[in-house]
Amino acid sequence: MGRTLAEKVWDDHVVRRAEGEPDLLFIDLHLLHEVTSPQAFDGLRMGGRPVRRLDLTIATEDHNTPTLDIDKPIADPVSRAQLETLRKNCAEFGVRLHPLGDVEQGVVHVVGPQLGLTQPGTTVVCGDSHTSTHGAFGALAFGIGTSQVEHVLATQTLPLAPFRTMAITVDGELPADVSAKDLILAVIARIGTGGGQGYVIEYRGEAIEKLSMEARMTVCNMSIEAGARAGMIAPDQTTFDYLRGRPHAPRDADWDEAVAYWRTLRTDDDAVYDHEVRLDASELAPFVTWGTNPGQGAPLSASVPDPASFEDAGERLAAEKALEYMGLEAGRPLREVTVDTVFVGSCTNGRIEDLRSAASVVEGRRIADSVRMLVVPGSVRVALQAVEEGLDKVFTAAGAEWRHAGCSMCLGMNPDQLAPGERSASTSNRNFEGRQGKGGRTHLVSPQVAAATAVLGRLASPADLSDVPTPVEA
């Protein structure tokens, strides 16, 4: 019987297979950041163990880093201590680090791909659940805990329990105003936050094949929000074109050999998935979340649902609690929900195409007086590219704040946070209670919706914008 893409990559990394034990898999690339690594380095020190493969390990600073005044000492002493711990650990063990201020610094899942380190058919891990991002290249990439970070540092392998396979096939073409973010939010709403549990999802079909690499990363990034172990997309010419010439992409004869291998990384015609889901891209529309988990979403044209409409008692209770936390009442049109803050950035939507999308919406317009808009590029390289294209000027002319690279308001470990009760439209990945700051209320949206929302001061898509750049009172 044929094999799926995920099974092929898995099989190519089995170091040891024994009856009654999990397969021991080799890890091609280990990404580190300051939050989930300190206890792992402590473990190495206690065991007297070195990092086995420094040449497969790289670190960056992202979660704690400020997005203002980066040339000054970090104000929060605890954040500063955590970053200093990473610097000390990397120096002691010899790990390559891109600290704040370095041209290669940025969100770990933006940095790996842009350096060309994320490649098809590799295994990629990081102590961060959004490692699923790298699956966009046909890599088997997943988030791990700190104990596993230590395990990979020490052995470059992981014992891993078997997975099930799921195909999510998206037929047809996405409408012009619908982005990869809308697509993945719709997928999560369909299968639920636990729907992917135990699965590696492969996204396929015409609509997926037509996505750019960056859009594919947005899709795979949020696989974890459906509970999946990983998300993958088969590599194709789009993937190869993105990789060619990047600093760590293979060169010369290695390139040809690599591409020949990468072309084999397609699910065989006779392979069978454990579960299949089909969507029609042409039926998708701009999508937003109304609740406190990423599965609680609806098309922007819909209204806040009535909890009583949920058949499952658990979902009904969850919806009730979500509406209470979000300060929303059933039946209110989503387009009438006003927001205070708009955040454009994160490993989900902090790449150059995302910034271009948002900029194209606010260009020549002003954001609403009542709205604070933060634009946080995913990496220093993304920021430099944006400046070269003049996007920073477009944002600041519209009244938005142009910041330095990092995770920022996606999880508010740095000073970029929502105040209690404050409401955001955010291009990030989680709308959990308090995620963006204690008591903050988050609506997950695409960059286009974020930008239109900033202009109107209420949840909106670019189609809602008239040429008059004045905010509409909701």
Added chain:
Amino acid sequence: MEAFTTHTGRAVPLRRGNVDTDQIIPAHWLKKVTRDGFEDGLFEAWRKDPQFVLNQPQYAGASVLVAGRDFGTGSSREHAVWALQNYGFKAVLSSRFADIFRGNSLKNGLLTVVLPQEDIERLWALAETDPTAEVTVDLVGREVRAGGVSTAFELDEDARRRLLEGLDDISLTLLHEADIAAFEARRPAHKPSTAVA
């Protein structure tokens, strides 16, 4: 890792589904660089509510958390496991766990047990009507016993053995050094390297 064989303690009924790791331990706690001292951060936002189940005196000192479906979703932060353990929990029972959280828990000796939702409901009712009722989570016999009823649970044999014996995963893997070295020797040259040319 501390071995887990069997544990008996009182239960806390957490009637919530989709308890994500941001609720278990909010991000600002993740700045700590140790594995301990997270107990005050556990469910920090919910604990501000005097009615929250952990604030009810009858559940003080309980060590078995009985939670709704999809416990531990979201982030990969192992701090969520440490926070539960630092607070005093030895086992968490739910009808479904997020994968990364479950892996993290088993690596730290926090036993996560999957039970059918009807058993979770029964344990909630038991803990609510009689907060002094004891629940036994028996990894040797692979069953949960409470209120005169016992329910069998599954756990893959390898994970079970590691927990029962409190084995160190890294030492076990390093027994296969020769296999790792052999794999490294046959890796293709085109694979990525972080080394600066």
